[in-house]
Amino acid sequence: xxxxxxxxxxxxxxxxxxxxxxxxxxxxxxxxxxxxxxxxxxxxxxxxxxxxxxxxxxxxxxxxxxxxxxxxxxxxxxxxxxxxxxxxxxxxxxxxxxxxxxxxxxxxxxxxxxxxxxxxxxxxxxxxxxxxxxxxxxxxxxxxxxxxxxxxxxxxxxxxxxxxxxxxxxxxxxxxxxxxxxxxxxxxxxxxxxxxxxxxxxxxxxxxxxxxxxxxxxxxxxxxxxxxxxxxxxxxxxxxxxxxxxxxxxxxxxxxxxxxxxxxxxxxxxxxxxxxxxxxxxxxxxxxxxxxxxxxxxxxxxxxxxxxxxxxxxxxxxxxxxxxxxxxxxxxxxxxxxxxxxxxxxxxxxxxxxxxxxxxxxxxxxxxxxxxxxxxxxxxxxxxxxxxxxxxxxxxxxxxxxxxxxxxxxxxxxxxxxxxxxxxxxxxxxxxxxxxxxxxxxxxxxxxxxxxxxxxxxxxxxxxxxxxxxxxxxxxxxxxxxxxxxxxxxxxxxxxxxxxxxxxxxxxxxxxxxxxxxxxxxxxxxxxxxxxxxxx
Amino acid sequence: xxxxxxxxxxxxxxxxxxxxxxxxxxxxxxxxxxxxxxxxxxxxxxxxxxxxxxxxxxxxxxxxxxxxxxxxxxxxxxxxxxxxxxxxxxxxxxxxxxxxxxxxxxxxxxxxxxxxxxxxxxxxxxxxxxxxxxxxxxxxxxxxxxxxxxxxxxxxxxxxxxxxxxxxxxxxxxxxxxxxxxxxxxxx
Numbered sequence: 001x002x003x004x005x006x007x008x009x010x011x012x013x014x015x016x017x018x019x020x021x022x023x024x025x026x027x028x029x030x031x032x033x034x035x036x037x038x039x040x041x042x043x044x045x046x047x048x049x050x051x052x053x054x055x056x057x058x059x060x061x062x063x064x065x066x067x068x069x070x071x072x073x074x075x076x077x078x079x080x081x082x083x084x085x086x087x088x089x090x091x092x093x094x095x096x097x098x099x100x101x102x103x104x105x106x107x108x109x110x111x112x113x114x115x116x117x118x119x120x121x122x123x124x125x126x127x128x129x130x131x132x133x134x135x136x137x138x139x140x141x142x143x144x145x146x147x148x149x150x151x152x153x154x155x156x157x158x159x160x161x162x163x164x165x166x167x168x169x170x171x172x173x174x175x176x177x178x179x180x181x182x183x184x185x186x187x188x189x190x191x192x193x194x195x196x197x198x199x200x201x202x203x204x205x206x207x208x209x210x211x212x213x214x215x216x217x218x219x220x221x222x223x224x225x226x227x228x229x230x231x232x233x234x235x236x237x238x239x240x241x242x243x244x245x246x247x248x249x250x251x252x253x254x255x256x257x258x259x260x261x262x263x264x265x266x267x268x269x270x271x272x273x274x275x276x277x278x279x280x281x282x283x284x285x286x287x288x289x290x291x292x293x294x295x296x297x298x299x300x301x302x303x304x305x306x307x308x309x310x311x312x313x314x315x316x317x318x319x320x321x322x323x324x325x326x327x328x329x330x331x332x333x334x335x336x337x338x339x340x341x342x343x344x345x346x347x348x349x350x351x352x353x354x355x356x357x358x359x360x361x362x363x364x365x366x367x368x369x370x371x372x373x374x375x376x377x378x379x380x381x382x383x384x385x386x387x388x389x390x391x392x393x394x395x396x397x398x399x400x401x402x403x404x405x406x407x408x409x410x411x412x413x414x415x416x417x418x419x420x421x422x423x424x425x426x427x428x429x430x431x432x433x434x435x436x437x438x439x440x441x442x443x444x445x446x447x448x449x450x451x452x453x454x455x456x457x458x459x460x461x462x463x464x465x466x467x468x469x470x471x472x473x474x475x476x477x478x479x480x481x482x483x484x485x486x487x488x489x490x491x492x493x494x495x496x497x498x499x500x501x502x503x504x505x506x507x508x509x510x511x512x513x514x515x516x517x518x519x520x521x522x523x524x525x526x527x528x529x530x531x532x533x534x535x536x
Numbered sequence: 537x538x539x540x541x542x543x544x545x546x547x548x549x550x551x552x553x554x555x556x557x558x559x560x561x562x563x564x565x566x567x568x569x570x571x572x573x574x575x576x577x578x579x580x581x582x583x584x585x586x587x588x589x590x591x592x593x594x595x596x597x598x599x600x601x602x603x604x605x606x607x608x609x610x611x612x613x614x615x616x617x618x619x620x621x622x623x624x625x626x627x628x629x630x631x632x633x634x635x636x637x638x639x640x641x642x643x644x645x646x647x648x649x650x651x652x653x654x655x656x657x658x659x660x661x662x663x664x665x666x667x668x669x670x671x672x673x674x675x676x677x678x679x680x681x682x683x684x685x686x687x688x689x690x691x692x693x694x695x696x697x698x699x700x701x702x703x704x705x706x707x708x709x710x711x712x713x714x715x716x717x718x719x720x721x722x723x724x
Contacts, residue, residue: 388590415640416640424601426605427609429640
């Protein structure tokens with residue numbers, strides 16, 4: 001009996017894509033939906049009839065059904081309510097973002113509060129449905145990708161989204177690594193490559209060494225607050241300021257106008273990138289206090305656009321510097337550069353990359369599909385029962401992007417596992433009790449590069465109990481920190497004298513509890529995906 | 537499942553806590569960075585957990601996981617020149633049994649050593665460093681007399697600094713050379 005088919009899903013901020021290796025030994029294929037679309041907007045619209053519309057058609061509802069249409073959920077997933085990104089989203093998104101338990105985020109739609117993974121789960125549910133329709137049978141397993149620079153909270157939340165959608169998530173793999181795999185798979189090359197991944201909401205750079213069948217990530221760096229959407233924002237700001245000076249009205253004050261502005265900005269970016277000029281015209285963008293209907297009309301040239309976004313482009317090359325430095329390489333040492341993500345089609349990005357690496361980036365690889373293709377190769381590899389005997393066709397040796405730390409006195413942190421350490425990896429640290437009769441040991445675990453705890457991301461407070469009670473300093477507990485192949489952190493402790501594992505409770509985590517997950521899984525299975533009805 | 541491979545894996549898993557990182561990667565103590573990378577790739581092809589992801593045996597998967605985490609740990613230490621040097625000294629020394637895993641104490645020691653080396657190169661006190669830097673500039677321009685003065689000032693602040701003494705000796709040698717040459721033109 002042949003192995004079941006697992007799919008690879010690129011769960012993007014703006015667009016998602018699903019692919020699979022349909023024939024063993026054959027190249028992976030993108031699975032299109034029934035309309036032939038190969039990428040699908042990561043947009044979820046809750047309709048009046050109780051069904052949920054997901055994909056490119058749902059995008060139109062951002063204006064017509066604004067409060068009930070959720071998009072760019074990836075910007076929120078795994079984040080704390082008080083983080084800058086969430087605050088920014090609250091100010092501009094037409095859907096309601098509220099606080100959940102433990103500083104988590106909830107999206108309020110039609111009177112119901114959804115955890116962010118539940119929203120992403122609806123996108124994954126649609127991808128699963130597209131795959132099942134295309135393949136003609138049920139799909140239960142998937143590899144889902146995430147930005148290389150995602151922290152543990154964000155990865156765990158992505159994995160939860162998969163579970164909620166009814167998928168067994170075989171692995172969470174990093175987007176640049178997936179792209180490298182799609183590029184180098186079966187090609188028997190030995191090269192140092194750089195993956196420059198500029199998506200809708202995040203930017204990642206990974207430097208890999210490919211040694212025939214081995215893909216070793218040497219270093220990774222990123223900015224989870226930088227993406228194509230920020231390029232749209234620049235155009236939006238320029239349009240809004242210009243409109244304000246002409247008509248005395250700030251379009252940004254009204255969420256409805258803001259959405260139209262956003263759509264105009266996105267369209268303008270694509271047009272100016274493709275044609276060198278963009279003619280922006282939004283009819284009836286708003287009404288003046290006197291009742292006059294106003295239009296938004298503007299003309300954008302490449303030079304003006306480039307000036308608007310130059311600082312964003314420069315930020316990407318600072319990240320490239322960091323990745324190269326961690327890998328102890330220079331730009332000249334890189335043999336090939338792969339571009340990933342729609343925004344890399346912009347001429348200003350291509351020029352920048354060409355200039356920085358002194359070589360042409362690889363073309364012939366679709367920047368919108370390469371990640372899903374790589375994910376599907378990995379999905380097939382993980383289900384390959386022959387690999388145990390014959391070995392794998394390719395080996396992904398990835399790294400953890402952020403330094404794992406624990407809280408110490410005075411609000412500082414101590415390093416446990418450095419960033420760019422190959423995974424899976426473990427590190428142990430011994431703690432002794434500080435009080436007589438102490439029955440609990442509490443450790444706060446963080447990820448980040450700062451030595452101050454408040455500048456790092458809190459993963460949770462781990463509480464260990466069930467060890468021998470004694471005088472202070474007498475009882476020794478060995479805490480083992482493990483980072484698995486998903487880049488997800490596991491912490492366990494043992495009483496050194498008895499060798500007994502202690503009991504572990506996690507507090508202060510913003511993630512969903514097992515009980516919440518079960519409820520979400522049940523709720524998701526009840527939700528019906530709207531049949532996307534279009535004119536033939 | 538290849539019986540030989542299974543035996544090798546089980547043996548390795550059993551002795552994992554009694555061998556050092558060089559043994560784990562199956563390289564000699566004299567291995568070069570290139571050798572270490574090749575060995576890492578070779579061991580990854582054997583023991584990467586993804587290879588056994590579809591294998592039904594949970595025990596086997598757990599065992600391979602343990603082995604591979606140690607392979608990664610070994611590679612992380614041995615590919616770093618300073619850590620490798622320190623580790624090599626640790627495991628060929630008397631405390632070998634206790635130092636098989638590179639702990640944070642060792643990491644801190646490596647950092648300390650690196651810091652000390654830099655301080656020895658350029659001075660431990662601000663004034664010592666300043667005079668030494670000035671001496672370097674003078675030496676570059678072959679102005680030996682000012683260089684010697686700067687180095688003597690630096691040594692006032694750091695009489696124990698071996699590097700400063702070494703430099704001063706070098707400068708004084710240059711001065712000697714200059715003096716003897718100069719004598720040739722003295723009117724006898």
